[in-house]
Amino acid sequence: MQAIIDFFSFSDPNIRYVVLGSMLLAASSAIVGVFIVLKKKALIGDAVSHSVLPGICAAFLFAGNKNIPLMIVGAFISGWLAIIIIDFITHNSKIKKDAAISIILTVFFGLGVVMLTYIQHNGYASQSGLESFIFGNAAALIGNDVIVFSIIAIILVITVIIFFKEFELTAFDEPYAKTLGLPVSRLELLLTTLTVLAVVTGITAVGVVLMAAMLITPAAAARFWSDNIKKIVIISACFGAFSGLAGAFISYMAPAMPTGPWMVVASSCIAFFSFFFAPKRGSVFLWWHKRQHIKITDEENILKIFYQIGEPSGYFEGEYSVSKLMEKRTVNQDRFKLALKRLKSKDLIKRVGENWHLTKNGMKESARIVRLHRLWELYLTKYMQMPAHKVHENAEMIEHILTPELEKELEVQLGFPDRDPHESIIPRFK
Amino acid sequence: MNESSVLKVNSLTVGYTRKPVLWGIDFEIPQGKIVGIVGPNGAGKSTLLKSVMGVIPITNGSVKIFDQSLDEVRKRVSYVPQRESVDWDFPASVFDVVMMGRYGRLGLLNRPRKVDKEVVLDCLEKVGMADFAKRQISQLSGGQQQRVFIARALAQQADFYLLDEPFAGVDAATEETIIQLLRKMSEENKTLIVVHHDLQSVKKYFDWIIMLNVNLVAYGPTETTFTEENIEKTYGGKLTLLSDVRNILANTPYPTKGNK
Numbered sequence: 001m002q003a004i005i006d007f008f009s010f011s012d013p014n015i016r017y018v019v020l021g022s023m024l025l026a027a028s029s030a031i032v033g034v035f036i037v038l039k040k041k042a043l044i045g046d047a048v049s050h051s052v053l054p055g056i057c058a059a060f061l062f063a064g065n066k067n068i069p070l071m072i073v074g075a076f077i078s079g080w081l082a083i084i085i086i087d088f089i090t091h092n093s094k095i096k097k098d099a100a101i102s103i104i105l106t107v108f109f110g111l112g113v114v115m116l117t118y119i120q121h122n123g124y125a126s127q128s129g130l131e132s133f134i135f136g137n138a139a140a141l142i143g144n145d146v147i148v149f150s151i152i153a154i155i156l157v158i159t160v161i162i163f164f165k166e167f168e169l170t171a172f173d174e175p176y177a178k179t180l181g182l183p184v185s186r187l188e189l190l191l192t193t194l195t196v197l198a199v200v201t202g203i204t205a206v207g208v209v210l211m212a213a214m215l216i217t218p219a220a221a222a223r224f225w226s227d228n229i230k231k232i233v234i235i236s237a238c239f240g241a242f243s244g245l246a247g248a249f250i251s252y253m254a255p256a257m258p259t260g261p262w263m264v265v266a267s268s269c270i271a272f273f274s275f276f277f278a279p280k281r282g283s284v285f286l287w288w289h290k291r292q293h294i295k296i297t298d299e300e301n302i303l304k305i306f307y308q309i310g311e312p313s314g315y316f317e318g319e320y321s322v323s324k325l326m327e328k329r330t331v332n333q334d335r336f337k338l339a340l341k342r343l344k345s346k347d348l349i350k351r352v353g354e355n356w357h358l359t360k361n362g363m364k365e366s367a368r369i370v371r372l373h374r375l376w377e378l379y380l381t382k383y384m385q386m387p388a389h390k391v392h393e394n395a396e397m398i399e400h401i402l403t404p405e406l407e408k409e410l411e412v413q414l415g416f417p418d419r420d421p422h423e424s425i426i427p428r429f430k
Numbered sequence: 431m432n433e434s435s436v437l438k439v440n441s442l443t444v445g446y447t448r449k450p451v452l453w454g455i456d457f458e459i460p461q462g463k464i465v466g467i468v469g470p471n472g473a474g475k476s477t478l479l480k481s482v483m484g485v486i487p488i489t490n491g492s493v494k495i496f497d498q499s500l501d502e503v504r505k506r507v508s509y510v511p512q513r514e515s516v517d518w519d520f521p522a523s524v525f526d527v528v529m530m531g532r533y534g535r536l537g538l539l540n541r542p543r544k545v546d547k548e549v550v551l552d553c554l555e556k557v558g559m560a561d562f563a564k565r566q567i568s569q570l571s572g573g574q575q576q577r578v579f580i581a582r583a584l585a586q587q588a589d590f591y592l593l594d595e596p597f598a599g600v601d602a603a604t605e606e607t608i609i610q611l612l613r614k615m616s617e618e619n620k621t622l623i624v625v626h627h628d629l630q631s632v633k634k635y636f637d638w639i640i641m642l643n644v645n646l647v648a649y650g651p652t653e654t655t656f657t658e659e660n661i662e663k664t665y666g667g668k669l670t671l672l673s674d675v676r677n678i679l680a681n682t683p684y685p686t687k688g689n690k
Contacts, residue, residue: 038520162539169530173516179483179509180534180586181501227566229521 007252014142015252021141021149022205022244026263028153029198029211030218030240031160034233035191037219038171042212043098044083044192047105049199049211051082053112056133056203060119066130068145072152072200079196082108112208136207136260138248149201156194156201160233167191168229205247206260213264214240221271224278243267297400298331298339303348303366304373305329306358307427316363319355367427373399374420375410381421382414388421435497436461436590436621437482442491444474444481450489450644450676451477457640457649462619464612466626466636466652470665473643475625476512479592483509495590505535508588510579512595518567524578525563528553531585553584558607573604580608591615593624597631609635632656644676 010016036045055078059071082104089100119130132140141149160167166187169177178184195215202211222236247263276284305328310316326336340356343349348362358366376398377391386394402410420426435458442455452474459465467475480486482493484500496503508531531553532546554560557577562570570578576596583591597605612622616637623640626632632639632652639656641647641664648660 040517165533165536165541166538168522168526169533172520172522172527172530173511175480175483175485175515176509176511176530176582177533178485179504179507180531181504182533223521227521227568228523229526232521 003253007249017143017146018138018141018205018252019245019248021146022138022248022259022263023241024150024153024244025198025201025205026214026218026240026244026247026267027237028156028240029202029214030222030236031233032156032191032194032198033215033217033219033240034222034229034236035160035167035171036195036215037223038229039191042216042220043101044086045195045199045215046212047082047086047101047108048079048192048195049202049208049215050105050112051108052076052079052196052199052203053133053208054078054108054115056208057112057115057119057130060130061115068148068204071203072148075200075203076196078108079199080192083192083196109208132207132258133203134207134209135258136202136205136210136263138205138251138259139255140204145204149204152197152201156197159190159194163187163190164230202260205244206263207258210260210264214243214267217264217267217271218243221267221274224274224281227280239267239270243270293400295339295342298335299343299346299348300365300369300400301329301331302336302339302343303358303362304369306349306362307366307370310358311424316366317357319352319357321355325356369399371427372402372407374424374426375407375414375417376402377420377422378414378417378426379410391421434461435459436495437623438494438497439482440492440494442478442481442493443489444477444486445489445679450679452481452642453645455491455642455646457646459621459623459638461621462616463621463637464616464635465621465623465638465640466632467623467640467642468626468629468632468664469642469647473664475642476594478640478642479509479594479623479625483507483592485509505586506589508583508586508591510583510591510593510596513572513575513579513598518570518575520567522567523563524554524559524565524567524570525550527567527578528581528585531582534586549585549587550581553581556584556611557581571601573600576600576604577607580611589620591620591622593622595625595627597624598627629661 006012007015010019033045036042052075055074055076056071057074058078059074060066062074063070086097086100086104089095089103090097095103116131116134166177166182169180169182170184170187174184177187198215199208199211202214206214218236218239219232221239222232225235226232243263243266246266247259250262251257251259274282276282279285302325305325306318306320307316308328309320309325310318322337322340326333340349343362344351347359348365349356350359373395376395377388380386380391380394381388417426437457437459439455439457442452443450444452451472455478467478469475477486481488482495482500493500495507500507528550529542529546532542532549536542536546551560551563554563557580559574559577559581562574562578567575567578580593580596583593596608600608612624612635616622624636626635633656636652638650639652640649641655641660643664647664648655
């Protein structure tokens, strides 16, 4: 408990560094990740993050110690080289892009691991912590390193803001961007550079193996929550920052735990949560939406019963008992009663003793459903050449989903008809 | 022909991975006309538009627009790609997509201003999509998607438009809206090139016609050019010798102009 208080009071400057650093790097890579995901280039992110390892090791061998700026340069060069080689292979051989990515990813990462092993077996005194570049250790984020990584992270965010509309357009429609005279290949280069930089910021805290997840997962999760690219970028950054915080916290509580994997676990949890619970796109929402549709269908069917009973006499304000209403339709009694209650709360029907009758709004609404039903029947016979006796079933379904927009369109296309294919009057209110 | 020519294509050859898709094309288009491009599948109709717009590199030959190179007149030219060429699940609204037509004029760093927003709304009005400005593009029908693409091109306020199959898979109402719009534009002396599939409507829609099948079969005013004989030449008999040579070329390395 004390540890939790220590952590969240941020009184220890080391904790401040670690937390701030992790959040910043995770947020900035999540922002870059949005464009990688939208461009459907997630695999490239994976390739880059694995490919920086030999560069880091080479920088270490060259400097003889853990020189962070030099390692960033090394990582940058080898990440870059990997992408150039992938492009070269794709354009100049029969090997397809996915195969080229796999080949380069494994070759570079293998080379990196070999170099790392060499370093470890040659007794470099200052090698300690180098192996954490594979899985990351936020505790290694100290002093000047944090400042360096934070500056890179801030550069990333600013660059994305500056080139936002260009990145948006090239992600949506690259050939068109080209016809507008946008420097498409230079923008592509820039995005690749940002990807490499994002990976570089994460090598200490997250490690090269899992950095791809920090690029892609928050962005993929954010896509569930919005249809607006600006909002997606902000949400993705928040998801990233939260994962960074969670990873740093867990590795603080249990120092044996590597930070990177926990950050990834945290962002994966967010992604799963989004998959199930995001509004509009999440599967729970879709399920709820379906239930809602069933409820509305029940309600509308009851309103139709009132209309049908009243139609022969033209008097729609009659009061009827539940059993009288249920004669007209075979439905589950419990569902029927629940639907009646909902209709009452919507002020579409009223209860008088044991009987129910339509309100003014209810009459309008019932006529609307019947109108949609009959318009659709007429449309089917007129435009789809369906025989009149077959259209009822289909209309029973469609009447519940027609929007006012489509209703207007139907009226226009059918020329505001008076009667349906069964010669029943199509009801209209002013 | 004394009118200034809008597009001048000179012995244009274009190849995908060395296989020629267009071979030695020569033609010229006068201003203010609606020009159709017809030809069988794989005839290189879309390729012609893309190479004129610099989307794919030219192997040989030259393209002049308003007697200048594309880079010099980019702001006067506008392109409508095929509807299926993009992923419509992209997170953007109708308004956002049409605004993209302004990005070329805005230049780097600049945000859309009030004028740009007005232009966008005006263009949406012209294609009958003003009510859909806030709609997600993933919720549009095929015809509506096509209108959005055309509105985006209109937002460029160009003088010369190249449209790739704007009538493919759209409803009758959309087709009517689009053709009315194109006619109005040509009355304003704008020039339009339209890749087209339906031979029935060629005479009704186009002043000029380009008939294409890897090589240029015929071009000129529709009335005199779109003849039984030329249609037969364009769609009839396969040029087997030509396609054999193309296949050999595909496997023979030769340099391309401006090789990227």
